[in-house]
Structure formats: structure tokens, C-alpha cells
Amino acid sequence: MSELKFHIYPLETGFHGATRPIPNPDLIAKYNYTSFTPFKNSKDNSDDYIAVAAKEIRRDIIRSLVEAKSGHSGGPLGIADVMATLYFGGVMNYDPKNPWMDGRDRFVLSAGHMAPVLYATLANAGFMEKKELLTLRKLNSRLQGHPGRDMGLPGIETSTGSLGQGMGIAAGMALADKYVSKNNHRVYCITGDGELQEGEIWESAMFAAHWKLDNFCVLVDRNHCQIDGRNPDVMEVDPVADKWKAFGFHTIHINGHSISEIRAAYEEARNTKEKPTCIVAETYMGHPITFMNDDYRWHGKPPNKEQAELALAELAE
Amino acid sequence: METTTKSIATIDKVASTNGMTPKYELLGKKATRFGFGEGLVTLGEKYDNVVVLGGDITGSVMTSYFQEKFPDRFFSSGIMEATATLVATGLALSGKVPFFASYGAFAACRNTDMLRISVCYNDANVKIGGGHAGISVGPDGATHQVLEEIAITRVLPNMTLIVPCDFTEAKKATFAMGEFVGPAYIRFGRTDTPMFTKDDTPFEIGKAQVFREGNDVAICACGPMVWEALVAAEELVKDGINARVINVSTIKPLDNATILAAAKECGAIVSAEEHQITAGLGGAIAEVLVKNNPVPMEFVGVNDTFGGSGDPDELMKLFGLTSVTIIEAVKKVVKRKASSK
Numbered sequence: 001m002s003e004l005k006f007h008i009y010p011l012e013t014g015f016h017g018a019t020r021p022i023p024n025p026d027l028i029a030k031y032n033y034t035s036f037t038p039f040k041n042s043k044d045n046s047d048d049y050i051a052v053a054a055k056e057i058r059r060d061i062i063r064s065l066v067e068a069k070s071g072h073s074g075g076p077l078g079i080a081d082v083m084a085t086l087y088f089g090g091v092m093n094y095d096p097k098n099p100w101m102d103g104r105d106r107f108v109l110s111a112g113h114m115a116p117v118l119y120a121t122l123a124n125a126g127f128m129e130k131k132e133l134l135t136l137r138k139l140n141s142r143l144q145g146h147p148g149r150d151m152g153l154p155g156i157e158t159s160t161g162s163l164g165q166g167m168g169i170a171a172g173m174a175l176a177d178k179y180v181s182k183n184n185h186r187v188y189c190i191t192g193d194g195e196l197q198e199g200e201i202w203e204s205a206m207f208a209a210h211w212k213l214d215n216f217c218v219l220v221d222r223n224h225c226q227i228d229g230r231n232p233d234v235m236e237v238d239p240v241a242d243k244w245k246a247f248g249f250h251t252i253h254i255n256g257h258s259i260s261e262i263r264a265a266y267e268e269a270r271n272t273k274e275k276p277t278c279i280v281a282e283t284y285m286g287h288p289i290t291f292m293n294d295d296y297r298w299h300g301k302p303p304n305k306e307q308a309e310l311a312l313a314e315l316a317e
Numbered sequence: 318m319e320t321t322t323k324s325i326a327t328i329d330k331v332a333s334t335n336g337m338t339p340k341y342e343l344l345g346k347k348a349t350r351f352g353f354g355e356g357l358v359t360l361g362e363k364y365d366n367v368v369v370l371g372g373d374i375t376g377s378v379m380t381s382y383f384q385e386k387f388p389d390r391f392f393s394s395g396i397m398e399a400t401a402t403l404v405a406t407g408l409a410l411s412g413k414v415p416f417f418a419s420y421g422a423f424a425a426c427r428n429t430d431m432l433r434i435s436v437c438y439n440d441a442n443v444k445i446g447g448g449h450a451g452i453s454v455g456p457d458g459a460t461h462q463v464l465e466e467i468a469i470t471r472v473l474p475n476m477t478l479i480v481p482c483d484f485t486e487a488k489k490a491t492f493a494m495g496e497f498v499g500p501a502y503i504r505f506g507r508t509d510t511p512m513f514t515k516d517d518t519p520f521e522i523g524k525a526q527v528f529r530e531g532n533d534v535a536i537c538a539c540g541p542m543v544w545e546a547l548v549a550a551e552e553l554v555k556d557g558i559n560a561r562v563i564n565v566s567t568i569k570p571l572d573n574a575t576i577l578a579a580a581k582e583c584g585a586i587v588s589a590e591e592h593q594i595t596a597g598l599g600g601a602i603a604e605v606l607v608k609n610n611p612v613p614m615e616f617v618g619v620n621d622t623f624g625g626s627g628d629p630d631e632l633m634k635l636f637g638l639t640s641v642t643i644i645e646a647v648k649k650v651v652k653r654k655a656s657s658k
């Protein structure tokens with residue numbers, strides 16, 4: 001018996017011409033993107049180090065959004081502490097120099113609209129030059145409005161953007177690892193809480209629990225907000241943690257802005273056998289920007305120039 | 318409907334047409350779904366990264382054969398077609414060659430969003446089997462008689478769409494689809510339909526095969542309608558019409574060269590499919606003709622309506638999916654061709 005070999009990791013086949021957009025040199029200088037060295041991923045990193053990374057990720061979200069003039073601020077800012085912990089707290093195994101290496105853990109952003117936080121995290125981890133963040137949503141950019149695998153950006157494991165789909169794909173990756181390749185790689189997924197209204201989430205949850213995918217960890221960004229309003233005003237999703245428990249997940253309820261709680265939860269997930277884990281992370285949309293915090297109206301808009309300056313001032317060291 | 322009162326040309330007539338030795342003769346009857354099931358097993362025997370997801374109808378879309386043979390590579394995914402398709406995407410993005418089969422009504426129609434964004438936009442190496450295609454499903458009725466998936470799947474970028482004409486071709490097509498890299502959908506039926514191709518009949522993804530030579534008109538058909546087209550072609554000899562019959566087993570990408578050669582050499586085209594006329598095989602052919610060589614064309618298929626319960630043969634007659642309807646369409650198009658000269 002043999003293996004059918006085929007090319008899996010993405011090539012740049014998508015909607016783009018011969019050249020990618022060139023970021024404005026003045027902005028590169030203004031944001032000091034030329035002198036940047038990537039954050040390191042290690043279990044030994046202190047919570048403070050991760051907090052510094054989270055702050056830089058937040059600044060990059062603001063910078064890329066204000067230059068893009070469209071895109072989502074609220075969700076990405078709110079989930080930055082989780083992303084920083086995943087990528088710099090030694091939770092995920094990856095190598096930016098060898099982004100498609102066989103032994104890597106996978107990350108799937110099921111809530112594809114939160115792309116700015118993924119791009120900012122990848123850039124800070126060294127998957128791309130930071131100046132590329134300034135091409136977000138521009139013609140031919142690898143930083144599509146929602147992640148597009150066809151753009152070949154290292155670290156983008158799958159396209160997402162239709163809510164409810166990414167988690168099923170992530171479960172498929174976990175199934176492949178656990179039962180077909182029989183390795184010990186882990187798959188991490190983040191969903192929104194409004195996204196939980198999509199039926200596929202619960203199908204995939206049933207699937208993951210049925211197949212005892214203990215190498216699979218979903219984190220719900222529990223910010224109580226979605227586009228049209230707060231969750232209960234649009235469609236009640238509570239009791240969130242009880243639902244995941246009932247679906248057969250080991251469920252952990254945490255403060256999604258506490259790096260120590262996020263780390264501990266991911267550690268607990270790793271040590272949980274025979275069950276997938278769901279971490280329900282309580283966050284605030286737009287956190288910690290004062291004029292955005294916990295306000296659903298920041299779901300899908302970018303800051304304007306003045307707002308960006310205010311936000312960056314709040315995020316200064 | 319006019320066609321129902323006429324007797325449908327029977328299969329025996331092909332073999333007994335006086336003087337003519339048909340290239341294809343009836344070798345028996347077997348549903349294309351069994352070809353899918355057997356092809357999958359052959360593929361699984363050769364490659365150990367071929368995996369199958371079951372959707373609680375495995376005994377009906379014949380993934381049960383694979384399950385029996387390779388239980389370790391079979392994963393039950395319950396009655397959740399969307400999630401099975403997403404899981405298949407994750408498997409494909411991890412280097413596996415996943416097949417998920419369900420009824421086309423669910424595998425294509427319910428799943429369009431998954432196919433569009435997760436499978437095709439990712440260019441993931443996912444293989445979808447869509448069973449219970451067409452009106453010949455029979456007594457289950459309209460809900461299960463899917464007549465829209467050719468339209469839905471052929472519009473998706475990166476997708477390859479295969480509609481095998483009989484059991485033997487379904488077997489070959491399934492194997493070929495596994496070795497082929499990229500998203501692919503295979504459409505197969507529930508009911509036993511004529512077997513008339515052999516192991517050595519040529520099959521290639523992306524290539525339409527001329528099953529019968531002729532220069533007065535070309536009948537381009539897919540699925541079980543290819544047999545009906547062959548039957549019609551033999552009948553038409555009596556009227557002095559020599560029809561070319563083309564088995565368009567790959568609808569996307571369409572074999573434009575073979576279609577355009579037929580347009581040039583025959584000057585008239587009839588499409589025949591067990592699918593809505595709108596946006597199906599006929600639609601795909603018409604797109605090519607209009608752009609390059611707009612010869613007269615007639616369409617045989619389901620005319621913007623849902624199916625219903627009944628015996629498959631009765632239904633095929635009622636919905637005009639027989640050689641009789643093809644013959645009428647051919648006569649009409651040949652007349653149009655003559656008057657346009």
C-alpha cells in the first residue's frame with residue numbers, strides 16, 4: 001500500500017497580480033516596523049512578556065485597520081490576550097521559519113472576521129514582515145478581509161469567513177492527526193459567541209465529542225456581542241458553558257483577559273484525555289480601548305485617524 | 318404529456334436493429350452507486366490515506382463496502398452533511414484523501430456554502446459523492462430526487478464534476494477521482510440502469526467520449542441518458558438521420574474541443590440529462606456554442622419542475638427522459654438546421 005501524495009500547503013493561486021501592494025514607507029518608519037524583532041514562543045515566557053506581546057498585537061490591529069479604512073476592531077482587540085498566550089506562551093508548537101512543518105500544531109480562526117488579530121499575531125511571531133500588516137484588505141494583499149488560503153500566507157491553515165465552518169474543518173484536522181496520522185499534534189480553534197448560533201458548530205461539537213478528539217481545543221470568545229446588538233437581544237446563546245458540557249466537552253470557564261487563566265486553561269486542555277476541551281473565555285469587545293470597550297457597535301468598523309491616535313495613546317507603554 | 322402515450326424504445330431494439338451492429342450493447346443493469354462503492358474499495362486497496370466519512374446512509378450510497386473492508390479508515394459522521402464536508406476539508410488539509418457521500422440533495426444543495434468556501438476556496442482535495450441523482454430515484458419522491466446539483470457544483474471555481482454513464486464507468490471514475498488532485502463531485506443514481514461500457518472503454522477526467530459516430534446531429538448526454546441517446550440514435554437511422562452520440566462524463570471542466578468538433582461536423586446539438594434543463598449539461602454546452610459556433614440546439618431534461626413518487630420507469634417516461642423525447646428533439650433540431658441553411 002502506498003500513500004497518495006499531493007501538495008497541501010497553499011501556493012499563491014488566489015486573486016492577485018504579479019506584485020503585492022507596497023506599504024507606504026512613511027508609515028513603515030512611523031510605526032517603527034523596520035527595527036522590529038519577533039516575539040519568541042516559549043513556555044518559560046512570563047505573563048508580563050505575553051502581556052507586552054498582546055499590547056503590541058493590539059497596536060498592530062489599530063494600525064492595520066486605520067490604514068485599511070474598513071474591517072473589524074471589536075472582536076480582534078478582545079481576543080488579543082488569548083492569541084498572545086497561544087503563540088507566545090508555549091501553548092502552540094510552530095516554527096515561523098518552517099511554517100508548514102509536519103509536526104506543527106494547527107490554528108483555525110473559525111470567526112474569520114477577526115482576521116486582523118490573526119495577521120497581527122502572525123507578524124509578531126515572525127511569519128511575515130510586520131510592514132505587510134499595512135496592506136490589510138488592499139488589492140492583491142495576502143491579508144484578505146477574511147483569511148484566504150489561496151493567498152499562500154504562512155500560518156493560514158484554512159480559509160474562513162462563513163461562520164460555523166472553521167470549527168468543523170479544525171475537527172477534521174484533529175481527526176486526521178489522532179486516527180489516521182496517529183501523531184500527537186494539537187488543533188486550536190477560536191469561535192465567536194454569536195457564531196454559536198450557527199448549527200454547524202453544534203454538529204461539529206457532537207462530532208468531536210463522539211470521536212473523543214482530546215487533541216482538539218475550542219475557545220469561545222465570550223464577549224456577549226455580535227453585529228446587531230448584545231447576544232440576548234439578537235439570539236440568546238446562554239448557558240454557553242453548560243451547552244458545551246452537555247455536548248461532551250471538558251469545559252473551562254475563564255477570564256479571557258487574564259493571561260495566567262488562559263495559560264492554565266490550555267494546560268488543562270492538554271492534560272484532558274478522551275474528551276475535547278472548550279474554553280469559554282469571558283472577554284470585552286474592543287478591550288481595553290475606553291471608547292470601544294464592551295460596545296457592540298465596534299464589531300465591524302475601523303477606527304478613523306483621530307480614534308486610532310487615541311487608541312494608540314491608550315496602548316502606549 | 319405527449320411523450321407518455323408513445324412506447325419507449327426498449328433496450329432490446331438497440332441490439333436487434335437490422336444491419337447495424339451497435340458498438341454498445343446491453344450487458345445488464347446495475348445502479349451507478351454500486352460502481353462508486355466498488356471503485357472506492359479499489360482505491361482504498363491501493364492507497365492507505367484514502368478515508369471515508371459515513372452519513373448514516375452508507376448502505377444506500379455504498380460507502381458500506383469501504384467500511385467493511387477498511388473499518389479503521391471509515392468515520393461515521395452521523396446525519397450532519399455540512400459538518401462531514403467540513404471535517405473532510407480538515408482531513409484533506411492534513412494530507413488525507415477524504416470521500417464523503419450522501420444524497421445529492423444534501424451533499425450539494427444543503428452543502429453549497431461548505432462546498433463553496435471550505436472545499437473550493439481552500440482548493441481542498443475533498444471528494445464528494447452525490448447519490449440518488451435524478452428522477453429515477455423513484456418512490457422516495459421530489460425531496461430526494463435531486464435535479465439541481467449539476468448547476469450548483471459546476472458554478473464553483475476549482476470544482477471538477479463527473480457524471481458517469483453506467484456502473485462500469487462509475488467504478489473507473491471513482492478511482493480516477495481519487496488519484497486526481499482537487500475538489501471533485503461525482504453524481505450517481507439509485508436505480509439499476511443499463512450497463513453498456515466495458516473495462517477497456519476509454520475514460521478520462523475532462524474528456525468527452527464519442528460513443529457513436531454520425532454527422533447529422535450530435536447528442537451530448539450524461540449519466541443514464543447516454544444509453545437512451547444510443548437507443549435513440551439507432552432508431553433515427555430509420556429516418557435517415559445519422560446521430561453522433563457523445564458521453565459527456567466530465568461536465569466541469571467541459572471538453573470544449575469535442576463539443577465544438579461536433580458542432581462543426583454535425584451542425585446541430587441535442588443535450589440530454591436527468592437534471593433541470595436550466596444551468597445543467599445543456600446549459601454548459603450552450604455557453605460554449607454561443608461563444609464559438611452557435612448551431613441550433615435542443616435540450617432534453619427536466620423543465621423547471623420538481624419530481625414526484627412513482628416507479629422509476631414510469632417517472633422517466635412522464636418527465637420525458639427517454640429515447641423517445643431525444644428522438645423528437647433530434648428531429649426538431651435537424652429541421653431547424655435545414656431551415657437555417
Ligand SMILES: Cc1ncc(C[n+]2csc(CCOP(=O)(O)OP(=O)(O)O)c2C)c(N)n1
Pocket residue numbers: 074075076111113161162163164191192193194195196221223225226227285299
Ligand atoms: C454564515 C455567516 N452569516 C453571517 C455572517 C456575517 N457576520 C460576520 S461576523 C457576525 C457576528 C458574529 O458574532 P460573534 O461571533 O459574536 O463575533 P463578534 O461580533 O463578537 O466579533 C456576522 C453575523 C457571516 N460572516 N457568516
Ligand SMILES: [Mg+2]
Pocket residue numbers: 192193194195221222223224225226
Ligand atoms: Mg461575540
